[in-house]
Amino acid sequence: MLVDDVPHRRVHRWTHLRQHLAGYGFLSPWLLGFFVLTLGPAASSLYLSLTDYGLMSAPRWVGADNYMQIATSDPRFRAAMNVTFTYVLLSVPLKLVFALAVAILLNRGLRGLNWFRAIFYLPSLIGGSVAIAVLWRQVFAGDGILNQVLMALFSYEGPSWIANPSTSIYTLIALAVWQFGSSMIIFLAGLRQIPQDMYEAASIDGAGRSRQFFKITLPLLTPVIFFNAVILTIDAFKAFTPAFVISDGTGGPIDSTLFYTLYLYQEAFTNFRFGYASALAWVLVAIIAAFTALSFLSAKYWVHYDD
Amino acid sequence: MLNRRTFLQKTLAFGAAAAVSHLPARAAWANERDMRLFWFGSPGRAERTLAVARLFEGANPGVRILGEVGGNDYWSKLTTMLAGGNAPDIFQLEPGRFADYAGRGTMVPLDDYLGRTIRTDRLLPGTMKLGTVAGKVAGLPLSNNAFALLYDTEAFEKTGLTPPGRGTTWDDFARLCIEMTKALGKKGVWAVGNAARYSYALEAFLVQRGKRLYGEDGQIGFDVEDATDWYGYWESLAANGGCVSAEVQALDKNQIDSNPMSRGHAVMAIAFSNMLVAYQALQKNPVGITNLPVSEVGGRSGLFYRAGLHFGIARNAPDPELAAKFLDFFINDVEAGKILGVERGVPINLDVRTAVAPTLDDVQKRSFDYVESIADFVGDFPAQVPVGASELEDRVYRTVADRLAFGQISAAEAGQELVSAAQAILSR
Numbered sequence: 001m002l003v004d005d006v007p008h009r010r011v012h013r014w015t016h017l018r019q020h021l022a023g024y025g026f027l028s029p030w031l032l033g034f035f036v037l038t039l040g041p042a043a044s045s046l047y048l049s050l051t052d053y054g055l056m057s058a059p060r061w062v063g064a065d066n067y068m069q070i071a072t073s074d075p076r077f078r079a080a081m082n083v084t085f086t087y088v089l090l091s092v093p094l095k096l097v098f099a100l101a102v103a104i105l106l107n108r109g110l111r112g113l114n115w116f117r118a119i120f121y122l123p124s125l126i127g128g129s130v131a132i133a134v135l136w137r138q139v140f141a142g143d144g145i146l147n148q149v150l151m152a153l154f155s156y157e158g159p160s161w162i163a164n165p166s167t168s169i170y171t172l173i174a175l176a177v178w179q180f181g182s183s184m185i186i187f188l189a190g191l192r193q194i195p196q197d198m199y200e201a202a203s204i205d206g207a208g209r210s211r212q213f214f215k216i217t218l219p220l221l222t223p224v225i226f227f228n229a230v231i232l233t234i235d236a237f238k239a240f241t242p243a244f245v246i247s248d249g250t251g252g253p254i255d256s257t258l259f260y261t262l263y264l265y266q267e268a269f270t271n272f273r274f275g276y277a278s279a280l281a282w283v284l285v286a287i288i289a290a291f292t293a294l295s296f297l298s299a300k301y302w303v304h305y306d307d
Numbered sequence: 308m309l310n311r312r313t314f315l316q317k318t319l320a321f322g323a324a325a326a327v328s329h330l331p332a333r334a335a336w337a338n339e340r341d342m343r344l345f346w347f348g349s350p351g352r353a354e355r356t357l358a359v360a361r362l363f364e365g366a367n368p369g370v371r372i373l374g375e376v377g378g379n380d381y382w383s384k385l386t387t388m389l390a391g392g393n394a395p396d397i398f399q400l401e402p403g404r405f406a407d408y409a410g411r412g413t414m415v416p417l418d419d420y421l422g423r424t425i426r427t428d429r430l431l432p433g434t435m436k437l438g439t440v441a442g443k444v445a446g447l448p449l450s451n452n453a454f455a456l457l458y459d460t461e462a463f464e465k466t467g468l469t470p471p472g473r474g475t476t477w478d479d480f481a482r483l484c485i486e487m488t489k490a491l492g493k494k495g496v497w498a499v500g501n502a503a504r505y506s507y508a509l510e511a512f513l514v515q516r517g518k519r520l521y522g523e524d525g526q527i528g529f530d531v532e533d534a535t536d537w538y539g540y541w542e543s544l545a546a547n548g549g550c551v552s553a554e555v556q557a558l559d560k561n562q563i564d565s566n567p568m569s570r571g572h573a574v575m576a577i578a579f580s581n582m583l584v585a586y587q588a589l590q591k592n593p594v595g596i597t598n599l600p601v602s603e604v605g606g607r608s609g610l611f612y613r614a615g616l617h618f619g620i621a622r623n624a625p626d627p628e629l630a631a632k633f634l635d636f637f638i639n640d641v642e643a644g645k646i647l648g649v650e651r652g653v654p655i656n657l658d659v660r661t662a663v664a665p666t667l668d669d670v671q672k673r674s675f676d677y678v679e680s681i682a683d684f685v686g687d688f689p690a691q692v693p694v695g696a697s698e699l700e701d702r703v704y705r706t707v708a709d710r711l712a713f714g715q716i717s718a719a720e721a722g723q724e725l726v727s728a729a730q731a732i733l734s735r
Contacts, residue, residue, distance in 0.1 A: 055390055055411045076702075142554055143495065160554035165713060248379050250701070253557035254709045269383035271698045272411065274390065 049278035059275060066279035077280070079255045080263040086169055087259065088236040091176040095232055096225065099180040103187035104217075117185070124181030132175070133245035137162055140171045162246065165256035172242050172257055183228045190224035191217070222303045230295050237288050240265070260284055340370045342630060345388075345395035346616075347381035349563070349585045352650055359643045363636050370629065379560065382697070389413050394621040396630050400446055402437070402614050403506065403692055403700050409445030410694040414619035416443040420631040426639050429658045436688050437614035447634050450615030450652030452581040453678055453685065454511050454599050461592035462574035466490035471597055473604070473684070477512075477540060480600035484549030487574065498549055499575040500567035501556040503541035504708030506700060508577045508599070511609030512537055514686060515602040525693035527729045535722030538711050542718045553712035561705065564589060581615050581652040583674040594670075596677045598684065608684045615652025653678045695732045703728045 024031070049066055051059035070077050106116055126132055139145045142160030150156045161167045194217060202212050240261040243251060251258030251266070264284070268277035346356060353376050360372035375395060377384050382404065388394045389408075400408055408414065421427050421435070421444060437448040456471060463470050468487055471480055484498035491498075502508040510520040512533075519528030544550045551567045559565045568576035569589045576586065577599065587594045599609055618637065620630040636643055644659035649671045654660045667675055703725065711721040 055386065055413065057411070137558075141558075160558070163554040163557040165557075165709070165715075248560045249383070250560070250705070252705065252709065254706055254713065254715070265383070266701070269386045270701050272386065272407070 045278045045281060048275050049282050051275045053273075053275035053278075055272050055274070062275070066276050067283070069276070070279060070283055076255065076258065076263060080251075080258045080260045083169060083251075083256065083258050084237065084239075084260040087173060087176070087239065088233060090170075091173045091236050092229065092232045094173070094177045095180050095183060096228060098177055099183035099228070100187050100221075100225070102180065103184045103191055104213075106184075107188060107191045117188070120184055121181035124179045130245055133242070136171060136175055136246060163253055165252075165254040168247075168253060168256045172246065175242050175246075176236065176239070183232060186224060186228055187221070190221050194220045219304045223305060226295070226299055226303045230292060233291055233295070234288055237284065237291070340626075340629070341373060342370065342397065342624075342626070342633065343373045343375060343395035344397045344633075345375045345377060345385065346399035347377040348399075348651075349588070351584065351588065355647050355650055358646045359637060362640075362643055362646070363633055366636070367629075367632070372633070379562070389621070392623055394623060396621055396624040396626075397618050397633065398621065400617040400619055402617070404697040405438075405446060405614075405617055406440050406692045406694050407697040408619065409440040413622055414445045415622055415624065415627045415630075416445060417447060417620070417631070417634075418444050420628075420634075424628060424631040425635040429639070429656050431612070431655050431657060433688060434614075434655055436691075438617055440691055446617035446619040447638065448614035448617055448655055449638060450581065450649070450655055451612045451678060452579045452615045452652035453610045453612060453681060454507055455578060455580040455583070455677060456597050456599050457568070457576045457578050457583055457586050458595045458597070459568070459574040459590065459592050460595045462487070462491065463595075470595055471600055473598060473601070473608075475600045476604060477600045477602065481540070481544050481547070481549055484544060484575075485547050488548045491574065495555075495572060497551045497555075497567070497573050499551070499577070500559065500573050501541055501545055501550045501553070501708070501712055502577045503538055503711060504556070504559075504705045505561070505577060506704045507579070509534075509537055509704070510689070511599045512602075513609075514611070514689075515607045515609040517607070519689060521690055521692050521696070523690045526733050527726065528690075529726075531722045531726045533722075534725045535719050538708070538718035538721040538725075541708070542711060545712060553709065553714075556712055557709055561700075579615075579652075580674050580678050581649060583677075584648075584650050584670055587670045594673075596673055598681060607686055608681070609686070610681055610684060611686045611688060612678075613689070649675050649678075693733055695735065698732050699729055703732070 048059055050061060050063060052062045052065075053059040102120055106113055106120075110116060123132075137144070140161035141147075142158075142163065144161075146161065147158040150158045159167060161171050198216050198220075199212055202216060207215065238261060239259055243257045243259045243262050244265075247253075247257050247262075249262070249266070249270075251262045260280075261284070264277050264280040267273045267280060344356070344360060346352070353374070357374050360374055364370055364372060385394070385398055385408075394413070417425065417438070425447065427435070431451060434448055434451075435444050438444050438446045458470055460470075466487060468483060468490065471483065475483070487498035488496070506520060513520055513529050516533065518533055522528035541550065545552070550556075551572050555567055555570075555572045558570075559567060563569060563578075563582055563585045566576050566578070566586075567573040569586065578586065580596065583594060583596050601608060618634055620627050620634070624630050637647075638644075638654070639656050639659065641659055641662045644654050644656065644663050645666050647654070648663065648667055653675055654663055664672075664675060707716075707721050707725045707728070710716045710724075711718060716724065
């Protein structure tokens with residue numbers, strides 16, 4: 001018995017190995033992508049963030065100097081933080097409210113619902129494109145559509161929203177809010193999951209529409225709101241395309257649309273400070289991580305899970 | 308037949324191939340005599356450049372030149388490729404950023420090729436200074452151009468005003484602009500863009516008063532007082548309606564198609580002589596060309612012959628000899644010169660210049676004649692721009708002038724800010 005057990009086990013192990021290999025084989029595209037395109041660059045960026053790295057010369061170790069400079073003496077970092085936080089703190093709540101409002105409207109059993117859903121989703125699909133940037137300039141320029149409407153309706157001569165440093169960031173926030181499609185779809189799905197009999201019971205008990213909304217819809221939707229809020233916040237911190245396309249990568253006028261990622265990009269690719277830019281990237285990672293952690297910590301006070 | 312084992316092997320092999328295939332600078336299927344050429348500019352430039360490339364291929368069988376055109380993202384794309392070790396064999400640089408790339412050792416020094424592969428005997432004397440950084444010729448100047456004032460001839464005819472000339476001082480120019488805006492009488496249209504943010508306009512202004520934008524020591528060649536005078540001039544011109552509003556100027560990306568004149572907000576533009584061709588393409592009326600206003604009549608013009616653009620050979624180019632041969636062809640071949648015209652500026656080879664002159668169309672001829680006509684008016688070549696000038700171009704000149712235009716700071720503060728920001732960047 002012992003004699004023929006050995007080859008048997010060997011065969012067994014061999015098939016095991018083959019099965020594992022097959023598994024890794026199928027995983028390999030993702031694994032390779034993860035190691036070569038994500039983990040590797042991330043690790044080298046962490047290393048570079050501790051160096052002074054120009055372009056053609058070898059990186060020179062400077063320890064925490066880059067981080068010290070970010071913290072103590074970089075006015076453009078502070079400008080970029082200002083712009084980014086304004087963008088995150090305004091665009092995320094506005095987008096949530098907007099997406100939820102439209103989702104509730106669409107959930108009323110509208111005719112042609114699929115049609116409307118597609119239309120409202122469209123901006124999210126095309127939002128990052130150059131064509132939209134051009135459109136945005138047409139709308140918010142000094143002689144743009146918005147000012148023509150304001151002139152016709154209120155005889156109000158508006159500024160060039162996009163060229164004026166005190167208003168330009170708000171055009172980008174409007175652009176973000178306009179792309180509420182994907183959050184709206186998620187809200188719609190969430191609304192569908194709320195059992196109808198709760199509303200029936202509530203209306204029998206005499207609860208009006210708004211009371212139903214605040215006592216049933218909103219509490220039961222909190223997990224979805226939470227999910228959307230976290231995703232949107234992370235996305236908003238990472239926003240790059242809108243500012244890049246609309247200001248042509250300058251973050252102008254006068255750094256008023258200098259998103260954090262845009263500043264990071266400029267430091268690396270136009271100012272040739274790859275080490276410093278890497279440090280900026282890691283600071284952003286820390287900020288996003290802190291925000292996400294805070295959201296999860298706060299979740300237990302307001303997110304309502306059914307089970 | 309495809310069984311699990313062979314499938315697995317193939318998958319792994321394919322995955323591995325996919326992983327390493329981006330490592331070598333050129334793909335495995337690339338021809339050994341392929342050369343990548345990267346430039347930025349208008350579609351017209353692309354046509355001319357590619358036509359010259361085809362001509363070179365005809366004369367050098369087996370060589371293939373792969374052209375790549377960059378847009379607004381040209382500089383970041385070039386930097387990315389340089390950092391990633393897959394730079395194009397030959398790339399185009401502009402004088403204002405030249406040293407940032409040359410000074411970082413991204414290009415093969417051309418000294419060994421000059422006078423041999425690249426013939427220099429018929430080039431405009433002294434030209435190589437324009438491509439020299441730290442004692443080495445890092446890039447080949449392709450053409451000459453000069454600062455120029457471009458204007459809509461129709462606007463001057465209609466209003467009866469006289470276009471500026473050698474006798475026009477900056478004060479005359481201010482009066483002219485204010486009158487022009489009034490005479491045009493159209494909302495949203497002014498005489499000229501707010502040139503406070505263009506470093507080249509400032510450079511001409513400085514040269515006229517015996518200063519320089521950059522000195523030989525790699526620092527700025529002017530002081531707070533010069534800068535304050537400059538900003539003060541434009542501040543008062545804007546206040547009097549002579550130049551465009553802050554909001555109009557803010558949308559200029561310092562490119563031809565975004566200049567207030569190209570956008571229909573102005574009838575004059577301070578630019579470069581070779582840009583006449585591209586400006587004209589965007590204008591209905593014939594565009595005239597003349598010199599910039601001067602500080603005093605009979606004094607320095609502030610103009611000098613500058614390199615239109617450079618070509619550099621990448622440090623990692625596998626065949627720099629072949630690349631040098633192409634550069635030689637590009638500047639010294641008469642047929643190539645005829646194709647290129649004066650779109651990048653007037654040919655730097657004097658024989659080519661003579662041969663090209665009769666072949667030019669009307670627009671190019673205006674640009675050509677202007678460059679020839681100022682021969683007795685130009686000053687010396689300037690010092691090479693220092694490393695860090697790119698950052699000044701992108702972040703400082705524009706921002707300081709915009710802050711002034713939007714009334715956030717005074718002219719004196721702007722002058723102070725420019726000098727201290729420039730000193731900080733250049734001494735880094």
